[in-house]
Amino acid sequence: MATELSTKHVLGIKYLTADDIQLIFETADSFKEVINRPIKKVPSLRDVTIANLFFENSTRTRISFELAEKRLSADVVNFSAASSSVKKGETLLDTVNNILSMKVDMVVMRHPAPGAHFFLSQHIDANIINAGDGTHEHPTQALLDAFSMREQLGDLQGKNIAIFGDILHSRVALSNIFCLQKLGANVKVCGPPTLIPKHIEKLGVKVSYNVRETLKWCDVANILRIQLERQDIKYFPSIREYSQFFGITKPMLDSLDKKIVIMHPGPINRGVELTSEVADSEHSVILQQVENGVAVRMAVLFLLAAKR
Amino acid sequence: MKKSKVILKDERFALTIDRLCHQLIEKYDDFKDTCLVGIQEGGVLMGNRIVTRLKEILGVDSLEYGKLDITFYRDDFRTRIKPLKASSTEMDFLLEGKRVILIDDVLFTGRSVHAAMTALQHYGRPENVELLVMVDRRFNRHLPIQSDYVGLTIDALEESYVEVEWAEIEGNDQIMLIA
Numbered sequence: 001m002a003t004e005l006s007t008k009h010v011l012g013i014k015y016l017t018a019d020d021i022q023l024i025f026e027t028a029d030s031f032k033e034v035i036n037r038p039i040k041k042v043p044s045l046r047d048v049t050i051a052n053l054f055f056e057n058s059t060r061t062r063i064s065f066e067l068a069e070k071r072l073s074a075d076v077v078n079f080s081a082a083s084s085s086v087k088k089g090e091t092l093l094d095t096v097n098n099i100l101s102m103k104v105d106m107v108v109m110r111h112p113a114p115g116a117h118f119f120l121s122q123h124i125d126a127n128i129i130n131a132g133d134g135t136h137e138h139p140t141q142a143l144l145d146a147f148s149m150r151e152q153l154g155d156l157q158g159k160n161i162a163i164f165g166d167i168l169h170s171r172v173a174l175s176n177i178f179c180l181q182k183l184g185a186n187v188k189v190c191g192p193p194t195l196i197p198k199h200i201e202k203l204g205v206k207v208s209y210n211v212r213e214t215l216k217w218c219d220v221a222n223i224l225r226i227q228l229e230r231q232d233i234k235y236f237p238s239i240r241e242y243s244q245f246f247g248i249t250k251p252m253l254d255s256l257d258k259k260i261v262i263m264h265p266g267p268i269n270r271g272v273e274l275t276s277e278v279a280d281s282e283h284s285v286i287l288q289q290v291e292n293g294v295a296v297r298m299a300v301l302f303l304l305a306a307k308r
Numbered sequence: 309m310k311k312s313k314v315i316l317k318d319e320r321f322a323l324t325i326d327r328l329c330h331q332l333i334e335k336y337d338d339f340k341d342t343c344l345v346g347i348q349e350g351g352v353l354m355g356n357r358i359v360t361r362l363k364e365i366l367g368v369d370s371l372e373y374g375k376l377d378i379t380f381y382r383d384d385f386r387t388r389i390k391p392l393k394a395s396s397t398e399m400d401f402l403l404e405g406k407r408v409i410l411i412d413d414v415l416f417t418g419r420s421v422h423a424a425m426t427a428l429q430h431y432g433r434p435e436n437v438e439l440l441v442m443v444d445r446r447f448n449r450h451l452p453i454q455s456d457y458v459g460l461t462i463d464a465l466e467e468s469y470v471e472v473e474w475a476e477i478e479g480n481d482q483i484m485l486i487a
Binding site for chain 2: 003023026027030031033034037038039042072
């Protein structure tokens, strides 16, 4: 069993090995115990400074990373593009190099351009963690999703996982596909044909356009939001029509002969991709996902810090 | 080629565990408001043995006993050549106002014990903390930390290695000096 990551950055699940993922999970188990203590803090990263660079909006991921960093006793600086010199025309590399020259050790970044992190990793020395790059990858989300599935189902080898919704614009979908496949799970995507990328079968996933059939097949339903802010054209006639054909309801779950796990990376649009009844049902582990997010991010930060 | 020598085994090993238990009983009597905490992983093996024997001697079913992982508290986790891997922490009680007996297998530089004391603070403010070790390498300390109960004191060179082996893991109860 590995005791350290094979990589210096976490740019995407694509670059992690199955051993890396297992190591992150085992370390996250320990951190989950830590964050449920009366004092939720350990001194591991007390000599590490981390910059959170968010060139795109975020609540959950940003708070989750910041809590993870603070619970590891790291020093944290926050940056959001809206209130920075990026507006004055500074390039990404200049912005980051300026921040790094103030002796920052690690960078957590969200950026609208796919591949921004990879580009940065070619030019700077600090450890980089991808907190979402455009429609490309969101590795820590996939790790926390798979960690939450593992808590519910145990080993994911041979398990059936379905991803519903806007696959085309979702970085969570791609990272989930890579992560679940590395752990040996079977992955199916389900949504309207316009929101499923062409040739996605080449990644080894199954495709379905039928929600009821897919629900019957799966052990876990990971439901994604419709990303209206990334949709430049109309991909379906109306939100109402989408929710009628692709929304998941309580009667659908009740009609199944097994109990499936409902997950959602947030933010939820209640009444669109799933009803409130489903989101708040006993099937749902949506809030456990958020809790696990902190533990998984602590594990990633801790393991990367050990590589410095 | 490194040479290894057995310096304590079998019957004397068991006698040492017994002696440590009796020393604890002399001080803690019925172990009221007292808990034992083993440091992962060697200290937990030692702790398991001490707790089992204490229960036999005292004729009680349970003692408050926790297992503490100190990986996240170590001051050398990024300077070591070999990376550290976390073990589990099982502490389902708080230490507030309690007497704590911290257990480890070998007391060497004192850094593990130092990390363990930092970790203990996160479970409340104990009344006091004492340290029990199987082996005390008394001339190799890096920090001002001393043991209260010692199985065996060893004077060895800094570069030599002392290993405590356990029947449940290695097949034999013995202490080895590897130099």
